[in-house]
Amino acid sequence: GQQVMQIPQYQHVQEGEDFTTYCNSSTTLSNIQWYKQRPGGHPVFLIQLVKSGEVKKQKRLTFQFGEAKKNSSLHITATQTTDVGTYFCAGGGWDTDKLIFGTGTRLQVFP
Amino acid sequence: GAVVSQHPSRVICKSGTSVKIECRSLDFQATTMFWYRQFPKQSLMLMATSNEGSKATYEQGVEKDKFLINHASLTLSTLTVTSAHPEDSSFYICSARGAGFGNTIYFGEGSWLTVV
Numbered sequence: 001g002q003q004v005m006q007i008p009q010y011q012h013v014q015e016g017e018d019f020t021t022y023c024n025s026s027t028t029l030s031n032i033q034w035y036k037q038r039p040g041g042h043p044v045f046l047i048q049l050v051k052s053g054e055v056k057k058q059k060r061l062t063f064q065f066g067e068a069k070k071n072s073s074l075h076i077t078a079t080q081t082t083d084v085g086t087y088f089c090a091g092g093g094w095d096t097d098k099l100i101f102g103t104g105t106r107l108q109v110f111p
Numbered sequence: 112g113a114v115v116s117q118h119p120s121r122v123i124c125k126s127g128t129s130v131k132i133e134c135r136s137l138d139f140q141a142t143t144m145f146w147y148r149q150f151p152k153q154s155l156m157l158m159a160t161s162n163e164g165s166k167a168t169y170e171q172g173v174e175k176d177k178f179l180i181n182h183a184s185l186t187l188s189t190l191t192v193t194s195a196h197p198e199d200s201s202f203y204i205c206s207a208r209g210a211g212f213g214n215t216i217y218f219g220e221g222s223w224l225t226v227v
Contacts, residue, residue: 003173027119033216035218041220041221042204042218042219042220042221043155043204043218044218045215045216045217045218048215088154088155097160097208098145098157098160099145099154099157099216100157101147101154101157102152102154102157104153104154106152
């Protein structure tokens with residue numbers, strides 16, 4: 001079945017450093033979504049990418065969808081302690097409205 | 112913005128009993144709802160997709176007779192864990208997608224189930 005992997009699994013950064021998480025799907029996706037889950041919380045929708053090669057920015061966050069629509073990345077510039085949490089990508093298939101979640105990247109930011 | 116509410120947020124039940132978790136879309140009609148379970152420090156695993164007025168579609172490996180899903184209205188889906196065992200202890204999260212919101216999916220706050 002479809003698998004969505006993320007790397008790294010876990011990353012510590014010093015506040016102010018940049019952070020990137022990479023998402024790879026075993027199959028081509030119709031769209032990719034990104035979510036943030038704080039410890040003890042539920043996933044919160046961040047963004048959806050649909051077009052091949054699409055790049056979207058939200059303040060310090062930059063999201064990219066690969067040309068082949070099988071991979072994506074989330075880059076955070078100058079991390080802050082409020083960025084702490086687990087970031088999940090979730091891939092949408094072509095013939096289904098299901099989302100398959102990636103394995104997640106847990107970000108820890110030290111002040 | 113859209114709000115999806117789950118109840119209860121935490122529940123403890125005895126082994127062998129059944130527990131029901133509700134998922135409500137508060138300000139939109141949800142034609143499709145999804146149920147996930149999440150073990151600590153792991154990803155969300157899709158359990159089933161429920162569509163209003165029809166039977167849920169379960170993912171491979173999910174026992175449909177154990178995890179009963181009912182999507183009786185456009186604003187409510189329920190997950191009943193029957194004959195619960197300690198290994199069913201987990202974080203259960205629902206999400207909902209409404210026709211008016213495109214493909215954006217909104218998550219409930221989740222329900223922590225502990226089976227003792």
